[in-house]
Amino acid sequence: MNDKVLVIEAGKTEQQYFRDLWRYRELFWFLAWRDILVRYKQTVFGVLWAVLRPFLTMVVFTVVFGKIAKLPSQGVPYPILVFTAMLPWQFFSNAFSEASNSLIGNANLLTKVYFPRIIMPTSTIIVSLVDFFISFAILIVLMVFYKYAPSWNILTLPIFILLAFLTAMGAGLYVAALNVKYRDFRYIVPFVVQFGLYLSPVGFSSNVVPEQWRLLYSFNPMVGVIDGFRWAVLGQSLNGTSFLLSIGMSIAFFMFGLWYFRKTEKTFADLI
Amino acid sequence: MSETMIKVENLGKCYQIRHEGREKYKTIRETLARKISSLWSPSQEGKASIEDFWALKDISFEAKKGQCVGIIGRNGAGKSTLLKVLSRITEPTKGRIELRGRVASLLEVGTGFHQELTGRENIFLNGVILGMTRNEVARKFDEIVAFAEVEKFIDTPVKRYSTGMYMRLAFAVAAHLDVEIMVVDEVLAVGDSNFKAKCLGKMKDIGNNEGRTVLFVSHDMGSIRQLCRQVVLLSKGELIKVGEMQEVTSYYEAMSTHENNENVPTKIRKPGNPNYHLNKVELRNTQGLPCSKFAVNEIMEIHLWSNTQAPVGRYTIEFVLYNSKGYRISWGAANPIQNTYFDKEDTHYVCKLGPLPLTTGIYSFTFVVRIWGMERWDMWEDAISFEINQCDMFKTGFEITSGEAEFMINQQWEARNV
Numbered sequence: 001m002n003d004k005v006l007v008i009e010a011g012k013t014e015q016q017y018f019r020d021l022w023r024y025r026e027l028f029w030f031l032a033w034r035d036i037l038v039r040y041k042q043t044v045f046g047v048l049w050a051v052l053r054p055f056l057t058m059v060v061f062t063v064v065f066g067k068i069a070k071l072p073s074q075g076v077p078y079p080i081l082v083f084t085a086m087l088p089w090q091f092f093s094n095a096f097s098e099a100s101n102s103l104i105g106n107a108n109l110l111t112k113v114y115f116p117r118i119i120m121p122t123s124t125i126i127v128s129l130v131d132f133f134i135s136f137a138i139l140i141v142l143m144v145f146y147k148y149a150p151s152w153n154i155l156t157l158p159i160f161i162l163l164a165f166l167t168a169m170g171a172g173l174y175v176a177a178l179n180v181k182y183r184d185f186r187y188i189v190p191f192v193v194q195f196g197l198y199l200s201p202v203g204f205s206s207n208v209v210p211e212q213w214r215l216l217y218s219f220n221p222m223v224g225v226i227d228g229f230r231w232a233v234l235g236q237s238l239n240g241t242s243f244l245l246s247i248g249m250s251i252a253f254f255m256f257g258l259w260y261f262r263k264t265e266k267t268f269a270d271l272i
Numbered sequence: 273m274s275e276t277m278i279k280v281e282n283l284g285k286c287y288q289i290r291h292e293g294r295e296k297y298k299t300i301r302e303t304l305a306r307k308i309s310s311l312w313s314p315s316q317e318g319k320a321s322i323e324d325f326w327a328l329k330d331i332s333f334e335a336k337k338g339q340c341v342g343i344i345g346r347n348g349a350g351k352s353t354l355l356k357v358l359s360r361i362t363e364p365t366k367g368r369i370e371l372r373g374r375v376a377s378l379l380e381v382g383t384g385f386h387q388e389l390t391g392r393e394n395i396f397l398n399g400v401i402l403g404m405t406r407n408e409v410a411r412k413f414d415e416i417v418a419f420a421e422v423e424k425f426i427d428t429p430v431k432r433y434s435t436g437m438y439m440r441l442a443f444a445v446a447a448h449l450d451v452e453i454m455v456v457d458e459v460l461a462v463g464d465s466n467f468k469a470k471c472l473g474k475m476k477d478i479g480n481n482e483g484r485t486v487l488f489v490s491h492d493m494g495s496i497r498q499l500c501r502q503v504v505l506l507s508k509g510e511l512i513k514v515g516e517m518q519e520v521t522s523y524y525e526a527m528s529t530h531e532n533n534e535n536v537p538t539k540i541r542k543p544g545n546p547n548y549h550l551n552k553v554e555l556r557n558t559q560g561l562p563c564s565k566f567a568v569n570e571i572m573e574i575h576l577w578s579n580t581q582a583p584v585g586r587y588t589i590e591f592v593l594y595n596s597k598g599y600r601i602s603w604g605a606a607n608p609i610q611n612t613y614f615d616k617e618d619t620h621y622v623c624k625l626g627p628l629p630l631t632t633g634i635y636s637f638t639f640v641v642r643i644w645g646m647e648r649w650d651m652w653e654d655a656i657s658f659e660i661n662q663c664d665m666f667k668t669g670f671e672i673t674s675g676e677a678e679f680m681i682n683q684q685w686e687a688r689n690v
Contacts, residue, residue: 010367027400030400
């Protein structure tokens with residue numbers, strides 16, 4: 001151990017970053033574990049809360065879009081159509097909000113100990129992922145209830161979960177870094193999340209969007225994620241170009257968030 | 273045998289200070305508003321308000337294996353910044369540090385402790401946050417619990433712990449870190465004396481028996497004396513002295529008593545007469561010796577010097593006394609209070625002040641020179657500070673601090689029964 005020399009020099013810390021990331025991997029899991037533990041200890045409903053929220057939203061959307069607006073669902077029971085989109089959307093919005101606030105929420109840690117800062121926002125996403133898997137149970141119950149069998153495409157579902165993860169992480173990293181410098185960004189996050197719910201095809205199928213607007217619509221990275229989910233779970237058809245564009249946007253979000261975070265990371269402890 | 277574990281070379285850390293806002297963070301609203309307003313008045317809001325501030329300048333020292341090196345200096349000397357740079361929380365602006373081995377920074381006891389989690393959960397969480405692996409924590413677990421004396425409460429959330437238990441547990445985790453280098457900031461400043469003694473003992477062990485290197489910051493000369501053989505003295509970001517404990521600590525103590533005599537550059541100087549200003553101030557006790565610590569009811573002499581003779585005759589000097597919270601608590605002047613004026617050729621002024629009715633704390637003086645008719649020549653803000661270190665005015669064995677009273681009044685109590 002003693003022959004390992006760590007050199008700290010202005011501007012040279014970059015080189016150790018990825019080695020450190022590996023060294024601190026346990027911290028990543030511990031922070032996630034802490035958040036999960038605290039979350040389910042403090043709330044009375046605990047697990048129920050993770051289940052109830054998407055379920056009630058789904059009921060409302062089914063009534064509003066399915067029953068009142070009578071939007072088409074391509075032969076899929078409307079509650080299932082909504083819920084397959086609700087799952088990734090809830091995951092994204094929770095993960096994005098939690099990650100955005102993670103740095104200022106843990107300011108005491110940032111100013112007192114060193115670790116690769118990226119661990120902080122990323123580990124909070126794990127909590128949302130746990131919530132996601134819990135609410136996934138509802139989907140199974142719904143499918144059993146409506147006797148709707150999933151297609152074999154479901155095996156590709158992990159890819160779309162990863163895609164949602166990357167999108168949330170990119171957006172989360174970006175806003176988390178901005179939050180350190182500009183505190184009023186935290187007011188923007190709930191707004192984006194609320195707006196995004198209606199901008200993304202959660203309550204309706206993206207086929208409802210007129211053909212000429214499709215491409216523009218696909219600039220929303222969550223369109224690709226949600227369409228992917230519906231393709232994987234319900235076997236609905238995909239619009240190739242807009243799907244690829246949307247996936248490209250997800251990856252671009254991730255890359256940009258990562259780049260910005262890494263660029264500003266060094267100054268966090270001085271600014272926060 | 274004595275391998276160099278920490279090598280610091282020409283280390284510098286520069287912060288950029290913005291003068292317009294107190295807050296380090298901004299809001300996008302403010303930034304936009306400023307950008308827009310600077311569109312038509314670009315000269316006012318600009319880069320002029322950003323100033324470089326070197327919190328550390330050209331620091332070099334070494335620490336060997338098994339050594340405990342103390343870092344001392346007054347508030348703002350750069351001690352904490354040095355620890356932050358060493359523990360990689362913030363990057364240096366200049367220079368180079370070589371660290372041989374893993375570093376654990378203990379800048380605060382209980383970093384990352386979560387109130388809702390149990391003692392057991394917190395031990396693991398805190399251990400990992402401080403840089404241990406899960407297995408290492410598990411191996412040390414029993415030792416940690418035994419040291420903290422919390423066996424019975426190990427599965428109780430720490431929010432139900434007493435402060436003492438909480439501190440013991442937090443220190444225990446940190447003290448059992450299996451690292452080669454430990455960086456410790458003022459952790460012993462809290463807790464009861466039993467706990468302090470125990471921590472000091474453990475810290476001594478860490479250095480002497482376990483062969484680890486410790487960098488230790490403290491205001492408490494007692495703990496520095498007990499723990500450290502080598503001491504680094506910092507002042508205003510610069511390294512003043514490094515060497516044997518005895519030598520450096522006595523130098524530091526001598527420095528703190530004389531510190532106020534040195535010609536401190538004024539922070540804020542309101543423009544007045546460009547050729548005349550106060551340039552030296554000294555506080556003396558009744559024996560006429562320079563002093564920065566006074567007891568309640570002591571008499572103080574303020575000595576002031578100006579750089580040249582005043583261009584005109586008949587002027588007065590005022591003082592304003594501030595407490596450490598920045599409140600203006602007293603005022604005095606040669607005129608009108610005493611109807612004394614100074615004359616053209618005067619360059620050395622003395623004010624006998626007291627008995628001081630002040631409670632323990634730090635106080636500072638601002639001086640103003642005025643010509644007859646209230647024109648201000650010179651204003652020297654925050655020119656000198658002093659400490660009231662004893663406030664047992666009525667000899668009761670009970671010290672009164674500024675938390676209890678700002679100043680003391682003579683009092684007589686009696687019962688008057690009808």
